[in-house]
Amino acid sequence: MKVKVMFIAPYAAMVPLVEECKADLAELDISLEVGNLQDGVEIAKRAEAEGYHVIISRGGTAKMIRHAVSLPVVDVHITGYDILRILTLAKDFSEKKALVGFTNITLGAQSIADVLDYPVDVYSIQQADDVKELLPKLKEDGYGLILGDVITVEEANRHGMEGVLLQSGREAIYSSFSKAEQQYVYHRSNLDRIELLTQRLKGYQENLLILNQKGHVVHEVWSSFEGVPISVEALEDLKEKLQLHGSVSEFIPTLRGKEVEVFGYMANVDRSSYMVFTFSLNINSFNHLSGVEVKMVNQKPKVIHKSDAMNRALKVIDQSFYQHQLYVLNGDPGSGKSLFAEYIHYKSQVSDLLVVVDFNQCKVEDLKRILSSNVKTIYCQNVDDHPSENKLELMKSFLYRIMDQQVRVIFSSKPAWLYELVFDHERLVEVHVPSLREREEDLKELVTMFMTEFNQSFGSLPIRIKDEAVKVLANQDWPYNVRELKSFIKTLVLSEKGYVIEAHKVKSMLSEKKSQEARMPMLEGTLDEIESRVIEAVLEEENFNQSKTAKRLGINRSTLWRKLNK
Ligand SMILES: Nc1ncnc2c1ncn2[C@@H]1O[C@H](COP(=O)(O)OP(=O)(O)OP(=O)(O)O)[C@@H](O)[C@H]1O
Known part of the structure; x- marks a missing residue:
């Protein structure tokens, strides 16, 4: 792919030279437009939206563009040759001459004028606005010819002096193109790195928002939401608290009425401060609750299924999957019920976490939090026939609601109350998870898999x-x-x-x-x-x-x- 370059010339006289250089640079896809200062910025913004890779401009225009777009911007420098050319050009004019510019130009210009004994006075300015004050004074002091950049020349003309533009020559234009190419390569590799990190963050279920001090978005990653999940007012409130205290941690209702945990801190990079917010579905914070385990299932669980019994069990899941959300796994201890729960969760292809709840151990208030969160799959173990009234009520109202939501509930056994509760028994899928004696054909592969696992983790020999x-x-x-x-x-x-x-x-x-x-x-x-x-x-x-x-x-x-x- 060719690097797409937008060359924004701040003055029209630059065009023929750029056209000439362009002809020699077939490896770049170069567009050329003329625009000084704000006009240049508008062209740059358009170029960014149109997918250009790098922008080249000069002086004040390049500086303004840099603030307005996030593409690399290359500045066409003024070289010693350019200064020499303009001084030579001005030498034979009879008027009193002055060269006005920033020190990066004036220091070199002064040396050339001294060495070659050119009759020109050199004036340095610190900022663009200084020109407005300086030029009337130069007029008063009898100067008639002013050498400088676009603004200086325009200002000189306004005060009735002759203005000669300090132009960039071929060397400077060629060198700006080669810098543009280098910048692009560097910028591209940075973008690739950021993209890679963003993808990795998504793998870690990250939801991240980074704002600069002005509150503008610098970077964002969303793995569980489509964008900022809380209201503008709530975010403003968090920003204020963060600026005040240096960090902030709160549970906030999302726009969809769920709850999200927001953690914010200040990050300082190269003298700039950024506000970093992470948003986690409160599922992440369930891990420390007693009787609750939150699992990330980002790889297809390896279920060995050579035997007919295992294939039958998997078929029941596969065939019922898109119409059913309620499962009961019937099986002996250690037969692989948890593995089946992971398989069901993985099949849903949701990036969310699997929440495993020990129904007996989990406190009522914790169960309530889990059921009101964005959890997509809940695996309930140790569900006995007589849970406390509160737990039963919670579960009942939750199960009545799951039909219209993409939530799956899996039970590791079938308590009597579940059967009474489920009004339409066809909604409930019962899976018989075969015991080892029913699946002899799987034995060799299971043993081999475990041998491999131990070989990898403990270095065992067989x-x-x-x-x-x-x-x-x-x-x-x-x-x-x-x-x-x-x-x-x-x-x-x-x-x-x-x-x-x-x-x-x-x-x-x-x-x-x-x-x-x-x-x-x-x-x-x-x-x-x-x-x-x-x-x-x-x-x-x-x-x-x-x-x-x-x-x-x-x-x-x-x-x-x-x-x-x-
Ligand atoms: N078909 C299978 N393929 C590969 N590994 C299996 C299979 N079945 C069970 N396992 C492995 O056997 C072990 C026990 O399985 P698991 O924890 O899923 O059993 P369980 O029925 O949920 O146990 P419990 O009765 O304690 O709830 C796990 O390490 C699991 O990965």
Whole structure:
């Protein structure tokens, strides 16, 4: 793709030179227009909207354009050659001569005039407006010829003096084009980096608004909303508080009547201050509530489904998915119900988080907050037949409402009250999550997947299991299903020094498992080993139910998960 350059010449005499240079620069797509100061700014704004990549202009016009657009703006410099040319041109004029300009021009001009003994006085100005004061004085002092930029020349003419424009030559114009190309490459790579970061922030569920001190938007990323989700007044109020206190954190109702958590802080970059606001659906803040776990499911859950039983279960979900929002997962402990919940959530293709609620442990007021949030999938575990009246009422009114919203509620078992509650039973999809004994065909792949996982995380050696070894596993009873199998495979691979698991190794580890279960030498080994033995014992007593185990041990589910995966 060619770099699209808009050249805004502040004076018409520049046009032929630019046209000439343009002919030699086929690698750039150059447009040329004439416009000084505000006119130049208008052209630049239009060029930005039309998708130009870089703007070239000169002096005061370039400066004004820089403030008005976010494209790179290259300034055509005035070179020593340009000064030499204008001084040579003016040399033979008989009037008293003055060159007026900013110091970047006047310092060089003074040296040239001194060295070559040109009869010209040099006057420096600090800002553009100084010209208005200086020129009448020069007129009074008898100057007749004024050399300078567009404004200076116009001002000189107004006061009846001759004005000669300090023009940029070919060298300066060529060099501005090569700078434009470089600037574009640099600007492009920065834009790509920002885009990459923006995409990553979206992956982290970020909703971000960055404003400058004037309150103008500098950058924004929206992953859960389409734009600023709160009212203009609420945002103004937050800005005021932020300026006053340096940071702000509040729950604010969104324009759609939900609640959003806004956190704001000041960021200082290169002497400029910015106001940074992050907006999170309050789902993010649910993680610290007891009995609640918030999960990000950004990869398709790996559900092994070689067996007919598993395929049947997945088919029930796939076929009901677009018409149904209420699911019950019936299955033995550790059979993969949570994994199914993740699968259902992932299928919805919403970027929101999956909220897992331990119905028993979760407080009424927390449940109320969750149900009134923007949550898209709720997985309710440990829902008993007799919840408190308040919880039941909350759930009832929520379930009546879900029909018209894209919300999915999944239960890990079917409490009696749910059946009574759901007036139209066709709305409820029941999925039988098969136990391990119903899905023998999946066994080898499951074991291989776990072996790979442990090889990746712990560096365990085995990478293959013999078919006879799988048969031994298949003949074993696994009351706690895939979870129990996974835990056994972990012990197995960590104790194996070869690359292949043989049947005799599985047999000996299984008998060790049995005798260990009978003995349970609780207090042997290091603290870590004792801790993991205690956790595993409680886990087993609780039928491998992680929520109940966590509750009994007084830790939350994610801590338990971490400890189990140590
Ligand atoms: N079909 C499958 N493919 C891959 N992994 C599986 C499959 N089924 C279960 N697992 C794995 O087995 C373990 C236990 O599964 P999960 O936690 O989903 O069981 P659960 O039925 O929800 O347990 P609980 O009864 O405690 O609620 C997890 O590590 C899960 O990833």
